[in-house]
Amino acid sequence: MTGRQILLLLAGALALAALAVGVYGLVRGPGEASRPTDTAPGAAPGTALRETMASGRPTTPALAPQDRQLPHTGDPIAYAQAVAATLFEWDTRTGFLPVDYTAAVAADADPSGEETPGLLADVATYVPTLEQWLGLGAMDVQQSLAIETAYVPSSWEVADQQAHGQLRPGTTAVTITGIRHRSGTWGGAAAKSSSPVSFTVFVACAPSFPRCHVLRLSELDNPLR
Numbered sequence: 001m002t003g004r005q006i007l008l009l010l011a012g013a014l015a016l017a018a019l020a021v022g023v024y025g026l027v028r029g030p031g032e033a034s035r036p037t038d039t040a041p042g043a044a045p046g047t048a049l050r051e052t053m054a055s056g057r058p059t060t061p062a063l064a065p066q067d068r069q070l071p072h073t074g075d076p077i078a079y080a081q082a083v084a085a086t087l088f089e090w091d092t093r094t095g096f097l098p099v100d101y102t103a104a105v106a107a108d109a110d111p112s113g114e115e116t117p118g119l120l121a122d123v124a125t126y127v128p129t130l131e132q133w134l135g136l137g138a139m140d141v142q143q144s145l146a147i148e149t150a151y152v153p154s155s156w157e158v159a160d161q162q163a164h165g166q167l168r169p170g171t172t173a174v175t176i177t178g179i180r181h182r183s184g185t186w187g188g189a190a191a192k193s194s195s196p197v198s199f200t201v202f203v204a205c206a207p208s209f210p211r212c213h214v215l216r217l218s219e220l221d222n223p224l225r
Contacts (some may be wrong), residue, residue: 065096066103072211077150079212080174080201088145092137098127116217122217134173141184149177153224170205177222191214
């Protein structure tokens with residue numbers, strides 16, 4: 001039985017146990033409804049990036065986002081926290097695109113390749129679309145995440161027991177909660193906003209792999225508890 005078949009069976013079992021809400025993301029990934037909806041009224045497509053390169057804004061961060069790497073660790077909680085920070089920390093003023101900021105997560109996907117297509121679909125719902133990115137760029141928006149908790153949810157322990165050893169060894173769910181902070185400009189004045197976020201990162205560590213790798217992400221703000 002393949003890992004994907006096992007995950008599908010697990011999702012069915014959890015549905016019966018009313019625990020499938022978060023694990024659903026592991027099997028199918030977040031839906032379009034979870035995609036960010038931030039836009040900048042009146043921003044012309046392409047304007048933000050052209051202005052970024054022509055203005056005095058910073059154009060090159062200390063380390064290009066696509067050159068960042070997730071930590072090589074066997075600690076699933078520390079690893080999941082690094083995944084969360086990578087997904088949520090970006091700056092539209094640099095001239096880079098969302099795919100550049102998520103490159104580190106995509107590069108550290110399931111080495112077997114089984115979950116990679118699903119992970120890429122998951123990741124796409126955690127960052128703005130290109131159109132939204134250009135609109136946010138017109139407002140110099142930058143984002144960061146203040147992680148408050150990172151833990152293995154009790155529902156995952158139940159899921160693992162119901163799987164009767166059929167899950168890939170070392171597979172763990174880590175639920176992250178935190179505050180998403182954004183800053184930028186609106187009407188020429190500095191503006192800030194904060195909002196709570198929560199989600200679950202599914203990782204696979206030893207003994208399946210020498211170190212942790214990211215498998216899937218739950219639907220944003222719909223984590224395992």
